[in-house]
Amino acid sequence: MKEYRFDSVIIGGGAAGMAAAIEITKRGFSAVIVEREEHLGGILLQCIHNGFGLHQFKEELTGPEYAERVSDEVRQLGIPAFLETTVTAVKDGDVKEIHCCSKAGVFIIRSHTVVLAMGCRERNRGNIGIPGARPAGIFTAGLAQRLINIDGLVPGKRYVIVGSGDIGLIMARRLSWIGCQVQAVVEIQPYPAGLVRNIVQCLHDFKIPLHLSHAVTNIHGRDRIEAVDVTPIIEGVHDFSKTFRLDCDCLLLSVGLIPENELSRKAGVRITPQHNGPEVDACMMTNRSGIFACGNVLHVHDLVDFVSEEGGRTGRFVARHLDGCAPRRQFAVEAGQNIRYVVPAKADPATENRFYMRPMIVKNEATLEIKINNTTVRTLRKTHIQPSEMICVTLAPEDLARWGGASEPTLQFSLA
Amino acid sequence: MKTHYDVAIIGAGVIGAAIARKLSSYELDVVLVDKEADVSFGTSKANSGIVHGGFHSPAKYLKTKLEVRGNLMFDQLQKELDFPFRRCGILVVAFREEELQAIETLYRQGIDNGAFGLELCGRERLLHLEPKLHPDVIGGLHAANGGIIEPYRFVFALVESARKNGVELLLNFKVQSASHADGLHTIVAGDGRAVKARFIINAAGIHADDISAVFNAESFHITARKGEEFLLDRESKAYPGKVIFPVPSANSKGILVIPTVDGTLMVGPTAVETEDKGDLATTARNLEDVFNFARKLIPSISERDIITSFAGLRPAMLPDNDFHIDISRMAPNLIQVAGIQSPGLTAAPAIADYVKDLLKQCDCRLVEKKNYDPYLPKVSGLRHLSIHEAAEAQAENPLYGNVICRCENISEAEIVEAIRRGHHTLDGIKFFTRAGMGRCQGGFCSYRIIKIIMRETGMGYHEVTKRGGGSYLLADRLGPSTPATEA
Numbered sequence: 059m060k061e062y063r064f065d066s067v068i069i070g071g072g073a074a075g076m077a078a079a080i081e082i083t084k085r086g087f088s089a090v091i092v093e094r095e096e097h098l099g100g101i102l103l104q105c106i107h108n109g110f111g112l113h114q115f116k117e118e119l120t121g122p123e124y125a126e127r128v129s130d131e132v133r134q135l136g137i138p139a140f141l142e143t144t145v146t147a148v149k150d151g152d153v154k155e156i157h158c159c160s161k162a163g164v165f166i167i168r169s170h171t172v173v174l175a176m177g178c179r180e181r182n183r184g185n186i187g188i189p190g191a192r193p194a195g196i197f198t199a200g201l202a203q204r205l206i207n208i209d210g211l212v213p214g215k216r217y218v219i220v221g222s223g224d225i226g227l228i229m230a231r232r233l234s235w236i237g238c239q240v241q242a243v244v245e246i247q248p249y250p251a252g253l254v255r256n257i258v259q260c261l262h263d264f265k266i267p268l269h270l271s272h273a274v275t276n277i278h279g280r281d282r283i284e285a286v287d288v289t290p291i292i293e294g295v296h297d298f299s300k301t302f303r304l305d306c307d308c309l310l311l312s313v314g315l316i317p318e319n320e321l322s323r324k325a326g327v328r329i330t331p332q333h334n335g336p337e338v339d340a341c342m343m344t345n346r347s348g349i350f351a352c353g354n355v356l357h358v359h360d361l362v363d364f365v366s367e368e369g370g371r372t373g374r375f376v377a378r379h380l381d382g383c384a385p386r387r388q389f390a391v392e393a394g395q396n397i398r399y400v401v402p403a404k405a406d407p408a409t410e411n412r413f414y415m416r417p418m419i420v421k422n423e424a425t426l427e428i429k430i431n432n433t434t435v436r437t438l439r440k441t442h443i444q445p446s447e448m449i450c451v452t453l454a455p456e457d458l459a460r461w462g463g464a465s466e467p468t469l470q471f472s473l474a
Numbered sequence: 475m476k477t478h479y480d481v482a483i484i485g486a487g488v489i490g491a492a493i494a495r496k497l498s499s500y501e502l503d504v505v506l507v508d509k510e511a512d513v514s515f516g517t518s519k520a521n522s523g524i525v526h527g528g529f530h531s532p533a534k535y536l537k538t539k540l541e542v543r544g545n546l547m548f549d550q551l552q553k554e555l556d557f558p559f560r561r562c563g564i565l566v567v568a569f570r571e572e573e574l575q576a577i578e579t580l581y582r583q584g585i586d587n588g589a590f591g592l593e594l595c596g597r598e599r600l601l602h603l604e605p606k607l608h609p610d611v612i613g614g615l616h617a618a619n620g621g622i623i624e625p626y627r628f629v630f631a632l633v634e635s636a637r638k639n640g641v642e643l644l645l646n647f648k649v650q651s652a653s654h655a656d657g658l659h660t661i662v663a664g665d666g667r668a669v670k671a672r673f674i675i676n677a678a679g680i681h682a683d684d685i686s687a688v689f690n691a692e693s694f695h696i697t698a699r700k701g702e703e704f705l706l707d708r709e710s711k712a713y714p715g716k717v718i719f720p721v722p723s724a725n726s727k728g729i730l731v732i733p734t735v736d737g738t739l740m741v742g743p744t745a746v747e748t749e750d751k752g753d754l755a756t757t758a759r760n761l762e763d764v765f766n767f768a769r770k771l772i773p774s775i776s777e778r779d780i781i782t783s784f785a786g787l788r789p790a791m792l793p794d795n796d797f798h799i800d801i802s803r804m805a806p807n808l809i810q811v812a813g814i815q816s817p818g819l820t821a822a823p824a825i826a827d828y829v830k831d832l833l834k835q836c837d838c839r840l841v842e843k844k845n846y847d848p849y850l851p852k853v854s855g856l857r858h859l860s861i862h863e864a865a866e867a868q869a870e871n872p873l874y875g876n877v878i879c880r881c882e883n884i885s886e887a888e889i890v891e892a893i894r895r896g897h898h899t900l901d902g903i904k905f906f907t908r909a910g911m912g913r914c915q916g917g918f919c920s921y922r923i924i925k926i927i928m929r930e931t932g933m934g935y936h937e938v939t940k941r942g943g944g945s946y947l948l949a950d951r952l953g954p955s956t957p958a959t960e961a
Contacts, residue, residue, distance in 0.1 A: 061864040094880070144877035157861045161876045161886075164865035182915040184705070184782030189758040194940035194947055198917045205921055210936050212950035236952060278754055281776070281944035287524070307949065320881070320913075324708065432568060 060165040064090045065256045067156045068173040069321065072100020073362045074353020075175035076128045077092040081373025082173075087380050090167065091132070091139040094107060098139060099125030100124055101200070102178055102362060103106050104207045107228055109255070113363035124362060126270035148172055148325040150346050170368060171376050173176050173228055173346045174322050174336065175369065178315040178354040180225075186313050187218070188278030193284075199312035206232065214308025218286050219243045220274050224252040224360070224446075226312025241304045242267045244274055244288055244296050251314075251446050253360060264464055271434070274309070275301060332399035333357035333416075340388050340406035341375040342368075350376055357414065361444035362450050364414065371412065374466075385409075389430070389458065394448045394472030398445070405469050408456040413451045415472055420444040430468045435460045443473065476642065479921050480838065482661060482671035484649055486513035486569050488625065488822045489523070489814050490677035491632035496826035498639035499848070500836045501841040504632065505669055506641055507661070509648035511942020512805065512902035513784045517679045518819070519905060520754075520786020521625035522703065522732055522743060524717055527617030528566045528728060529584025529592060540821035540828060542587050545619060547823040548795070554848040554894050555631035557624060559734035564620030565604055565612045566597075566719040567771060573721040573809075584617070591618035593604075606714050618746040620717060622735050622847045625819055626905035634895060637852055638841065643896075644669070646942060649678075652688050654806060659689075673838055674808045675829060680751050680789040682812040691805035694855055696752050698787040701743025704759050710779040714806040718771045727816065729767040731775065732811075736882075736908060741768045742774060743786070754785045781913045788815040799825065801832055809833065851917035853891060855907075857883035878926070879919040881912025889923060899922070901941040924948070 066082050071093030071368040082089040097103060102110070105121030107398065112118060115127065132139070143160035156167040158282075180198035197213050203225060205211045215238055219226045222245040222325040230240045244263060248271045250257050261268050269288060273296065276287035286309060289301040316337040319327070328345040330337045335356040343350050352372035353365045378384075388404040400415040417424075426438040426449065435457050443449065451471070458469070481497055483490045486508035494506040511515065528542040552559045568574045577594070584592045593599075593616040601607055638645055652674075654660075662668045678685040683696040706712070713733050720728040726745035728933050732737055752795060761777065782945045791798050792814030802808035809832050811825065813825040818825075834840055856864060856874060868875035873885050873887035884907045892906040899915070903909060903923055910916035910923065922937050939945045 059862060093876075142876070144880065146856075146877065147866075156799060159864060159868070159877050159885075160873045161868075161872045164861065164868045164875050166861065178919050179914045182917055184780055184915055187758070187761055187777075187780065187783065189756050191755045192947035197920075201917050201920060206952065208954040209921060209923075209925070211924075213947065213951060214949045216695045275758065277755075281941075282946060320709075451687075463880070 059461060060163060062090070062165065062167045064088045064167060064169045064173040065380055067092060067169045067172060068175055069148070069156070070100065070175035070177055070353070071098040071353070072175065072177050072353065072364045073128065074126070074177070074355070075173065077175045077366045077369030078175060078352055078373035078376065079136060079137050080131055081370045082376050083137050083436035085374070087377055088127050089137055091137065092140050092143050092145050092167070093139055094144050096142055097142070097271065098129040105228070107350045107363050110362050114366050115398055128366065138223050141283035148321055150325050150349065153308035154348065171350065171379060173372060174327070174349065174351040174355050175353045175374060176318045176321065176355045178358055179315045180311070181314045181316055183311060185289060186229050187276060188274050191279055193277070193279040193282050195279070195307055196277070196311070197439035199223070199229045199310045202310050203229055204347060212236065212238065214306070215239065216306045217241065217308045217310055218274070218304050219312060219313060219406040221245060221308045222252050222257070222268060223249055223312040223314060224256050224309060227252045227256040227260040229310055230266050230310070233262060234264045234266070240264070240266045241306055242269055242288070244269045244272045246273045246291065247271070249444060255411070260262050261389070265392045277305070277309065287456065297382070317355045317358065319355060322351065322355070327351070330403070332393065333401060335382070338402045339404040340385055340411060341379065342372040342402060343379065344373065348379065355372060357399065359414070360446065364365040364448065364450065368414070378400070390466070390468045392468050392470045393472040398469050400471050405453070405458060408455060409456065409457070411453045412454070413471070415449050415451070415471055417443045417445055417449060419473065421473075425474050426451070427474065428457070430458070430460065431464045433460060476503065476505070477668065477670055479505045479669060481505070481673045481675060481833070482507060482659070482669055483675045484661070485516070485677035485679055486629070486633060486643065487516050487518040487677065487679050487824055488514070488632070488819050489630050489679070489811055490675070490825040491636065492628045492822040493675055493829050494641045495632045496640045496830050498636040499843055499846045500924065502637070502841055504641045505538055505644060506636065506671065507644045507647040507663070507673065509646070511646055511899050512897055513633045513643070513645070513938065514626040514703040514905065515901070515941060517651070517786055517789060519626050519628050519783055520701070520703065521732065521819050522740065523623050523625045523885040523897050524564070524732060524820070525559070525561070525618035525621040525623055526941070527584065527592070528587050528589030528618060528818040529580045529615065530722060530817070531583055533587050533798045535794070536799065537817060537821060538587050540797065540824040541817040544821040544824035545589070547549065548621065548747065551823060553714060554801070555635055555850050556852045557626070557627045557631045559621060559623040560735050561619060561621040563603070563716045564617040564719060565600065565614055566721060567600060567607060567614040568721055569608070569610055569612060569770065574613050577613060581615050581674070589617070591620065592616070604714055604716050606712060606774060607718070608770055608773050612703065619918060622717060622733060623819070628819070630906055631850060635848065637955045638850070639846055640947055646663060648686060649685060659807070671934040673833060673836060675811060676808065678809045679814070680787050681787060682810070684909045686810060686812070689802070689805040691802040692806055692810065694791060697790045697792055698748050698752065698753070698791045698811065699815065700746045700748045700785050700787055702756050702785045703740050703742030703765070704761070704780050705763060705921055706741065706775070706779040707781050708741055710739050712772050712774040712779070713737070713739050713774070714772060720767070720771060729764055731768055733891070737844050739779070741765065744903060748787070751787065754787070756783045756785050782915055789813060790815045794818070797821070799828060799832070806837055809836070839934050853888070855888055856885040878922050879907070879909035879912065881914050882908040884909040886926065890930060893927060898927060898931055898933070899939050899941050900947065901959050
């Protein structure tokens, strides 16, 4: 069996993994990407719509274009990648062992650092428990997107989409364009789960009804799906007397994403239930020394630009770790009122720190308050917040210098 | 396809499969027909996968004798057929004083039935056997001989072994009519295919009453009793070492917690009678009840770990809920195998022996086949291999290195093997390999498997189905060629 040695192994060749590999390589260390699919780029490759890259490249790109820009850089830097290769295990230790499987061979890579960048998977029917018959024709939105945009195969003609997550909205428009009928998008919450611009560009522009505070409560059809029952939810209670039926031959589910951390767990990485990803410190390192995480495997992002930023930042931390540097002290970071989670879970007072956090409420003119123990270090005004839009905050060392010498400083973010 | 057989078995669930395999050891021409696109696609696919311990029903029932006998046959069968099976043991647990009496009755009943490995347990002993049990448990029964099995893999193995020994399998063969002349039955399928056989075995599960009517034989009614089950992720902390039963009620063994052989966890089944024999719908209301009940057995069980739910229909014959296996008194050379609900899977190998004896009574000549081979080759799954073993397997067959299903770690080699063994639907491949059975429920691997099916079988995209019939997966293709011109 073949064995390889690198300074760092990046698991997953999507936006996060590529960005990390680039930064590690630029700092003189050897990195290798292990990617399951035939090409680098991850899910970007099936996202043929535009709207990517506004932050990173200051222009509007399609998913494949964005992926190409980054993978071109990977190639120019001569970063090796094992494609069509699946990592089946990560054995932790001072030197890590990464077990890889591909048609070309089964082999082991040894390295001092690992970057977890496996991305996420879609929640499915079982996860949300839609009752009813179990016919063919029920797909997650991402699977339908893959079938249509990469394989040119169309799962159905007449659709109902459950969940107003971005992939579902994008698919509503895509399906309209290829001559399919989208009956409705059904969202259980009173507000949409996707970005506002997608509601406008993908639903309103195509006159596709969005039923907020509605749930799919039954599925009809023996062999292939024929219809679904949709029930309004009034003040948290299903009103079955107002249930209506929508005919369809295909049901798409866009009901959220779950970071894919099975490999991480097996390697002993601690996963926090707050964002279903590894708990990382100020250097994006997990509880296992030398194992880092970034991108959607860490927490689910709204924009690939943020994923790339996080991946690149993680890559720089990996290089610092390989150089033998570590922060002298770290502050704990906590999600306060109306904030579901903050990543990372630690802050380094000696450097600039960037945080991503997810609000739990919908509000105009909100205030984000940042405290260290009981001292407010910064207050930020937000014109509009909602759970589907992540908040990004950068704190300078000066902000953190105001911690007042407490013995256990805790940085807390809260929204009001 | 031959047209004349000695025996035609209707229904390729676990019962029809076990009978077919048994008969394949004799010099007989046997045909096994099923209306579905693959075997085990009816009641058997939704079976709880328990090899029962022989204590749940009294000795007066036929099902009890066959359960006790069947249980003992599984070790040998596993040696021959290599299906996933483990004698992990069963616990029936009591939480109230009056339930302890029921436990004692079950224990005595089991002893009377001739079941092995039964043990009455106090609280400490139970918690030692299964530390995940609810601490309020006060006593119970341990049946060390009980076990768990992958039901569809068992059926697949039985059918494969039968076919290896000469049994013919006809799928998508829905028996529409039958006639009898010159000592031969003729059965005709909906698509016009016809088969002649001297003996007919009705192993049609929930449709056994309809099949009996086709032959103008006994009139009886099969009641479909629906059971819903929830499948939980292998990461669930609740995974017990043993199958956990509550104290049973009059018509059901209750909600169980079942560790599966492959490491996932099942909670269920419910028991609701339904008039509609095609009703496999799951309901919202049951979820809450099932989980509240299951948490009384093992408190760490959580809805958060659900990866899917499904329902199956048990074919019950009321009022006695017993098996009804007999030579028909109305139709010539017809053997009825009806009402095979729980513990049907446990009893299946013993039922096969029993039916063989009935055939003999009908003057069917049974001569042992000299070249009968009871063994099947072992299929090694990537998920069971160490990295070094995987490297060896990959060197021999490169497809072993290509992981198709990431959740269950299933390689392309295993998918191709499933297709070559005749499983051409997404569900058939799922049941054979486990691909698509994990936490993402096929979100990542479905398109890959669809493409492998197309490559291996030459089917068009519109011919690939979830489970045969009208369960197509893809409706159209982008680009200049339309499905109409392509078909």
